[in-house]
Amino acid sequence: MGVIHRQSASAGGLRWDGVALEGYEAARATSKQVLIGPREGADRFAVRYFEIAPGGASALDEHAHDHGVVVLTGRGRVRLGDAWHEIRAGDAVYVAPDEVHQFENTDAAPLGFLCVVAAKRPA
Amino acid sequence: MGVIHRQSASAGGLRWDGVALEGYEAARATSKQVLIGPREGADRFAVRYFEIAPGGASALDEHAHDHGVVVLTGRGRVRLGDAWHEIRAGDAVYVAPDEVHQFENTDAAPLGFLCVVAAKRPA
Numbered sequence: 001m002g003v004i005h006r007q008s009a010s011a012g013g014l015r016w017d018g019v020a021l022e023g024y025e026a027a028r029a030t031s032k033q034v035l036i037g038p039r040e041g042a043d044r045f046a047v048r049y050f051e052i053a054p055g056g057a058s059a060l061d062e063h064a065h066d067h068g069v070v071v072l073t074g075r076g077r078v079r080l081g082d083a084w085h086e087i088r089a090g091d092a093v094y095v096a097p098d099e100v101h102q103f104e105n106t107d108a109a110p111l112g113f114l115c116v117v118a119a120k121r122p123a
Numbered sequence: 124m125g126v127i128h129r130q131s132a133s134a135g136g137l138r139w140d141g142v143a144l145e146g147y148e149a150a151r152a153t154s155k156q157v158l159i160g161p162r163e164g165a166d167r168f169a170v171r172y173f174e175i176a177p178g179g180a181s182a183l184d185e186h187a188h189d190h191g192v193v194v195l196t197g198r199g200r201v202r203l204g205d206a207w208h209e210i211r212a213g214d215a216v217y218v219a220p221d222e223v224h225q226f227e228n229t230d231a232a233p234l235g236f237l238c239v240v241a242a243k244r245p246a
Contacts, residue, residue: 001203001204001219001222002203002204002216002217002218002219002222002224003216003217003219004201004203004208004210004214004215004216004217005214005215005216006210006213006214007212007213007214007215014213016213016214016215019215035191035193035215036191036215036217036239040217041189041217041219042189042191042217044168044188044189044241045167045168045191045239045240045241046191047191047193047215047239065167066164066165066167068158068159068165068168068169068170068239070158070170070237072195078127080124080125080127081124081125085127087127087129088130089130090129090130090137090139091127091128091129091130091139092127092128092130092139092142092158092159092170093125093126093127093128094125094126094127094159094163094164094165095125096124096125096126096164099124099125101125114193114237116159116168116170116191116239117168118167118168118241
C-alpha cells in the first residue's frame with residue numbers, strides 16, 4: 001500500500017510528517033531522513049534526504065554503489081573525483097560507482113538534497 | 124564518471140541543461156525528463172522528472188514495479204488504489220507494486236515531480 005509523507009513546516013531545514021530525523025555518522029553537521037525505504041515497503045531503491053548545515057560537509061566517501069542526487073535547497077559544492085563543482089537548488093548530480101565524492105555547504109543556509117540509492121548495493 | 128545537470132532558467136516548468144524534454148505516452152499534457160539514467164551511467168535506478176500541465180493528468184496506471192515520488196513544484200492530487208490524496212511541492216509519495224495510481228494537476232501552475240524507479244523492474 002502506498003504511503004504519503006507530507007512536507008511539514010519547519011523553522012530550519014526541511015522536514016516531513018512521519019519521517020524520523022537521524023544524525024549521519026562520519027559527517028559534520030549533517031542529518032538524514034529516509035523518505036522512501038524499507039519502512040514504506042520499498043525493497044528496490046531508497047530515497048533519502050540529507051541536510052548539511054552552514055560550514056558542514058558530508059564525509060569524503062568512495063564506494064562501489066552509485067548515487068542519484070537532486071538538490072532541494074541551498075548552495076554548496078560537490079567533489080567528484082579530483083574536481084569540485086558548484087551546485088544549488090534544482091541541480092541533479094550522478095555520483096558514479098567508485099567515484100570519490102563529498103558535499104559541502106558553502107552558504108549561510110542549509111544545503112539539502114535527495115540522494116537515491118539501490119536497495120541492494122555493493123558496499 | 125559523475126555527471127551534473129544544472130537546472131536551467133525556464134519561463135514555464137523546470138528544465139535541466141543537457142536533459143532532453145520528452146513527451147510521455149498515454150498521458151494528457153505531460154512531459155518527462157530523465158535526470159539520471161542509463162545515459163548518465165546509472166544501471167541500478169533512474170531518477171525522472173515528470174511535469175503535468177494545468178488540467179492534465181498522468182495515465183491511470185498499475186504495474187508490478189514501484190515508484191518513489193517527490194513533488195518539486197505545484198499542487199495536485201494522487202490516486203493510490205481507490206483513494207485520492209492532495210499533494211503539493213515537497214511531499215513524498217511511495218507508490219507500491221501493483222497499486223493503481225494516477226497523478227492529476229488541480230492547480231493553475233505546472234505540477235512537477237521526481238519519480239524514482241529501479242532500473243531492472245518487472246513490467
